[in-house]
Amino acid sequence: MRTVYTSGGFSLLSLFAFSLTAIAATISTTATGPGSSLPTLGPVYYAKTPKLSIEYYDSAPKNTKAPVAILAHGFPYSIDTYVDVVPKLEKEGYRVIVPSLRGFGNTTFLSATTLRSAEQAALGKDIIDLMDVLKIEKAVFAGYDWGTVVVNVAAALWPERCSGMVAANSYLIQNRATAWNVAPASSYPVKWYYYVFLTPPGYSSLASDTKGWAEVLWSKNSPNWTYTEAQLDAASLAFHNPDYVDIATNFYRNRLLYAPGDPSYAELANKLDTQPLITVPSVTLDPDQAVVFPATNGSTTAKYFAGPRVHHIVKGCGEAIPLERPDVFANAILEVAKLGSPR
Ligand SMILES: *[C@@H]1O[C@H](CO)[C@@H](O)[C@H](O)[C@H]1NC(C)=O
Ligand SMILES: *[C@@H]1O[C@H](CO)[C@@H](O)[C@H](O)[C@H]1NC(C)=O
Ligand SMILES: *[C@@H]1O[C@H](CO)[C@@H](O)[C@H](O)[C@H]1NC(C)=O
Numbered sequence: 555m556r557t558v559y560t561s562g563g564f565s566l567l568s569l570f571a572f573s574l575t576a577i578a579a580t581i582s583t584t585a586t587g588p589g590s591s592l593p594t595l596g597p598v599y600y601a602k603t604p605k606l607s608i609e610y611y612d613s614a615p616k617n618t619k620a621p622v623a624i625l626a627h628g629f630p631y632s633i634d635t636y637v638d639v640v641p642k643l644e645k646e647g648y649r650v651i652v653p654s655l656r657g658f659g660n661t662t663f664l665s666a667t668t669l670r671s672a673e674q675a676a677l678g679k680d681i682i683d684l685m686d687v688l689k690i691e692k693a694v695f696a697g698y699d700w701g702t703v704v705v706n707v708a709a710a711l712w713p714e715r716c717s718g719m720v721a722a723n724s725y726l727i728q729n730r731a732t733a734w735n736v737a738p739a740s741s742y743p744v745k746w747y748y749y750v751f752l753t754p755p756g757y758s759s760l761a762s763d764t765k766g767w768a769e770v771l772w773s774k775n776s777p778n779w780t781y782t783e784a785q786l787d788a789a790s791l792a793f794h795n796p797d798y799v800d801i802a803t804n805f806y807r808n809r810l811l812y813a814p815g816d817p818s819y820a821e822l823a824n825k826l827d828t829q830p831l832i833t834v835p836s837v838t839l840d841p842d843q844a845v846v847f848p849a850t851n852g853s854t855t856a857k858y859f860a861g862p863r864v865h866h867i868v869k870g871c872g873e874a875i876p877l878e879r880p881d882v883f884a885n886a887i888l889e890v891a892k893l894g895s896p897r
Contacts, residue, residue: 592788593637595652598660603683605668609660610653610684611636613644620649621717622690623887624681627652628699629802630768631874632659632792634785635698638880639887646888651693653684655700657801659792670797672700672805673815674728675822678707685715696887698722698839698875699775700805710830711822717834718890720883722875723847724838724855724865729827733811744845747771751803752812760802764793776872778843785877831860835893837886838863841871841878862893 595611602608611633614620623643627635633652640650654661655677657670681704685693694717695705702721709719710727742749747770750756760767768789772781792798807813815823836859840849852865868875868882876883 592634592784592791594634594788594791595637595640598633598654600660601684601687602664603680603687605664605683606656606680607660607662607664608653608680608684608687609633610651611640612649612651612688613640614649617649618689620647621891622649622651622693624685624693624695625650625652625876626681626695626697626701626704627655627658628697628701628873629655629805630764630771630789630793631699631877632789634788634792635874635876636880637788639876639884642880642884643887648887651684651688651690653681654792654795655704655801656680657795657797659795661795663797669816670800670804671808671813671816671819672801673808673819673823674703674707674826675819676816677704678711679819679822680704681708682712682715691715692717694718694720694887694890696720696883696890698883699873702726706832707826709834709836710832711825713833718887718894719832719834719836720839720886720890721836722839722841722873723844724840724850724852725829725832725858726847727826727829727858728809729829730811730823731827733809744774748806748810751806752810757799757803761799764798765790768793772874775845776843776874776878777845778870779872779874779878781874781877829858832858832863833861835861835890836863837890837893838865839868839875839882839886840865841868841873841875843870843872846873864889864893 598609598611600607600609625636627633633654636652643650692715695708697705702723703726705719705721706725706727709716804813842849849867868879871878
C-alpha cells in the first residue's frame, strides 16, 4: 500500500524572504501482513560523511530554496517518530530531513575501527556533517530525548548553521565534571535503565530483545500514551542495525563516565563541558508526564539561553512528543521560525 501526499509550497511563511517552489513529498506505508501496515517515513536517501553512511528521509531533495527543518529522533525510537509531524511541515513549505542517528536504521559506520561512540559531541557533529554533504547552510533543528542532546549540541557549537532550535526538556548538554554528583534518592528509580546498561547482562538483554526494551521504555517514559503495535513494529525495524546495542549502551556509559569518548571529538567534548549557551531562537517543550526530566516552567534552564526563547509545558504528554502530540511539535517548529524573523 502506498499513499502519496502532495503539497504545493504555500507562502504562509512570508517571513522568509524567498518564494517557495513546489514541494512534492511521499510518505509511504509499508504493508507487513494481513491487516497491518507500518507507519513509516520514506523514501530514504544516503549521505557519506567522514565517519558514516547516514540514512535520511528527505521530503524535497531537489528543493534548495525551501527552509529546512532537521528532526532528530530519540532512543529507543526511529525516524518514524516523525511520520505525523513531517506532513504538517511540508504543508507549510518546509524541506524536512530526518536522519537515522548513528547505530539506528541503515546508518552505518564506514570503518570497522571507528569507535562506536554515542557521546554528545559525536551526535551533534553528525548533523553538521550531514548538512555539509547536502550543502545545507542553515536549518531549524528539532529533537526530543537523545534528539535533544543532538540539537542542543549542534545549535550551541554551530549557531551559524542553525536558524532556530526546538528541544524537549530544554537543555541536556552535560558537563562531565558533574556526572558523579550525588542526586536525590527519588531521582534514581526513573533512571534505572541508565545503570542496567552499564552492566554486561544489561547489554546482553538489550541485544536479545530490542523490541521488548522499547516496549518497556516507551511505557515507562510515556505512562499515558497508548501506542499501537504497528508503531512499535515500525520503530523496531531501526534496531536491527549491527551497532545498535553498542551505541545505545555507550550513550549511558559515556554519560556516566564508564566509557571514554572518541579522541577525535576531544576538542568538541571539552567545549561541551563548559555547557555553552544557546544563542539561536529557541522553543522548549516540557511534557508534564515525562518521568526522567520532570516538567518545569523553564526558569531553571533559562541561564543556558542567550537568545529569544519561549517555553511551553505540554499537558497530558510523555517523552515521545512527536508521536504523542505531532501538532504540538510541528507548531513549535513554526513558532521558532517566527521568533527568529525580524518583526
Ligand atoms: C536497509 O536497507 C535494506 C536494503 O538496502 C533494506 O532491506 C532494509 O529494510 C533497510 N533497513 C532498515 C532498517 O531500513
Ligand atoms: C493518566 O490519565 C489518567 C486519566 O485518564 C489520570 O488519572 C492519570 O493521572 C494520568 N497519569 C499521569 C502519569 O498523568
Ligand atoms: C518557576 O518555578 C520556580 C520554581 O522552580 C519558581 O520559583 C518561579 O516562581 C516560577 N516562575 C513562574 C513565572 O511561575
